[in-house]
Amino acid sequence: MSELLELNGLTKAYPGVVANDDVSFSIARGGIHALLGENGAGKSTLVKTVYGLVKPDAGTMRLNGSDYAPADPRAARASGVAMVFQHFSLFEALSVAENVGLGMENPPGPRDLGRRIWEVSHAYGLPLDPERRVGGLSAGERQRVEIVRCLLQDPKLLIMDEPTSVLTPQEVEVLFATLRKLAREGTSILYISHKLEEIRALCDAATILRGGRVVGECDPREVSAGELAERMVGETLTAPKSRNASVGDVVLDVAKLNLPPVSKFGAALRDVSISVRAGEVLGIGGVAGNGQDELLTALSGERLAPAGTIRLEGTDISRARPTARRRAGLLCAPEERLGHAAAPDMSLTENAALTGTVRKRLTRNGFLDWRRTRDFAQEVIDAFDVRTPGPQAAARSLSGGNLQKFVIGREVLQGPRVLVVNQPTWGVDAAAAAAIRQALMDLASQGAGIVVISQDLEELMEISDRFAALNEGRLSASVPTADLTMERIGLMLGGAHDLEAADA
């Protein structure tokens, strides 16, 4: 028989929501099986069940032909199931070998372990130095530590949860080569993602979840990405409409901006220069932690920049505070929704006042006009189809996608001259992401300059006119998106050090 793992009628309900409803599918030995679905579709619950973190209410699993019901992750690992989580669980102060040893049931002696890490990591094209401290490793290298830790246990099934969200395109290629090699050697891989192109490039089978149910099985190599997306979302997605390409004068001009990092995990901005014209979308790509937060806070006015470095429609606003910049027409939407773009415990009305007081004239003599503020919040809710009981709801009671629509809508409806957004669709379901992108492009066609900072390259390719890469605080020169290949983008993003694809 060729099936490694069979799931039969798995059901798991939480109060108020059925996370998995009668889920059945099987994973072939040596297959790379995609588990596809939006946020909240039940992917996490399902893999946690397989990994022994969640006990199903009903349903059975069979591994290698015998009953499989792991009581905890240790039992799952003993049966040959390993998992690489989206968020790494590594100790920064310890070495690679020590971290690997901590995650093993019966680690060999230190010298032996180091040698095996070196062997395995090189055999699979994921070179690692066992002695290095994890604190000094890049996100891609940290992921290798997690993968090598799993490989040392010789797993039969390797679960990968959104593994590429932190990787550059070149690192993704290396990872894929490794996974293909593993599959050829007989290891099955359960690959969780919502990035459709990746799944089409890598996987040979796919199960699509929606609302906790299996809504489709297919060979992803044979269907289009659009078709996959529609089955995942359950509605027809419209690609953003193209817009008139009339581009006006430069509205935002940043010249040789230098700024120290916000935290020790951030990156200093070095000689960053940006020029955005009216009606244009500039996409800024790059892996998180390369200066994105620094750039946004420098533009929003939360941190002041050296005089003469930031100009809005010719006026120097480098030393202006956030309120003055909003008055001038520069609006921002930070990446972190809860706690930065919005106050979690406050109502949507109060959150509308957070940025809207100047341009929407919500104050009189310093006193807030709560009725007008409430009307503005309602206007955002209506225009952006924010699903919520009303403006009195606390921000944290909204789902990620709905709150993001509110945050973006709040800025868009203020009619900015320039809008800067960081990760506008991070963790947002496909339908909301499409709405947000459309809103940004509509705003551009009305003559505003837009800066989109994002890690999602497909998104940047889709909506931006020009592209620049942020790497270790330096911004590359921008190039028209139409001239770009993924290959070229990868090189622009940098980070192309010590990569060697597994011998294919």
Add this chain to the structure above:
Amino acid sequence: MIRLVRRPAPSRFWAALSPLLAVALTMAVGAAMFAALGSDPLVALRTIFWEPIFGEFAWYFRGQLLVKAAPLILIAVGLAMGFRAGVWNIGAEGQYIIGAICGAAAGLALYPAETRLIFPLMVAAGALGGFLWAMIPAFLKVRFGTNEILVSLMLVYVAENLLASAAVSWLRNPESVGFPGSRNLSRWASSANPELFANTGVHWGVVAALIAVILGHVMLTRHLMGFHIRLAGSAPRAARFAGMVPGRMVVFCLGIAGVLAGMAGLFEVTGPAGQISIDFGSGYGFTAIIVAFLGRLNPLGIVAAGLLMALTYVGGDNAASNLGLPVAAISAFQGMLLFFLLAVDVLTNFRIQIGRGAVA
């Protein structure tokens, strides 16, 4: 297993109920403490909470209630602004003392002139003194990033020493024969802060506290500054994004608390206390911290909390003199109130789950 599970939204029910539950728990544990000290706990609670309001001598105690509550409320309203914004001014006692010294000094410099302008001048001087004393931790925090908790607290002890030196030397009553303490300000018509209505305890400090409560409430709910204060406490990064400037917030919050504490000191020294003396600092500045939290950092809640705390003072004195309870037991009783309040407050944002919880 007992676990705390975060609520999706803060519970209004528990936000309203938790102060009452804290009071109930304080009474229960306090009763046990009084029993351990050899008093009948029911009699002790009755002496503290019942007799001052409804007992035989209530006509005297009721006036005392407002006299004690006014400075607590005045100071707590100022502190609540800072506590809301995450500015931790623990030194209101020092600002209170310096306000009293500055106000008294301004008045005594003009002694024995007889004009109605002296009292308002003293109020202004007291407010300015408290303000400037609070600006020391504010400046050090904004300029050098020092911790305002430590600096403001340490300045209380500096203020106490200044008070002692004022009482024995430079503000000492020149007509007293060797006794420490200033002239009696409440007996000098120009500086006196008298009871405005007989037997009510209402003096100018009560009026000021009332005005502060109303203005504080309006500012927090309607003014942009109050909105930024609430934002700074609830989500500091979002507040900076909204345009709140952290340094200005520190100056504003410490400043307003200093002004109100300084005024409270002045009203006290010209009224109930009567003079600058070595033991003028009676701990109102510290107790006001409890009052601010007990009132949920809300000016209207602070009125109720201030009156309740004043009751424990007045009733505690009553219990100390009638039942022989040690004064320290009364302080412990007041401390319990803050302890239970903070403990019960967890229920506003979390619920208790007993048994094994589902893995999310």
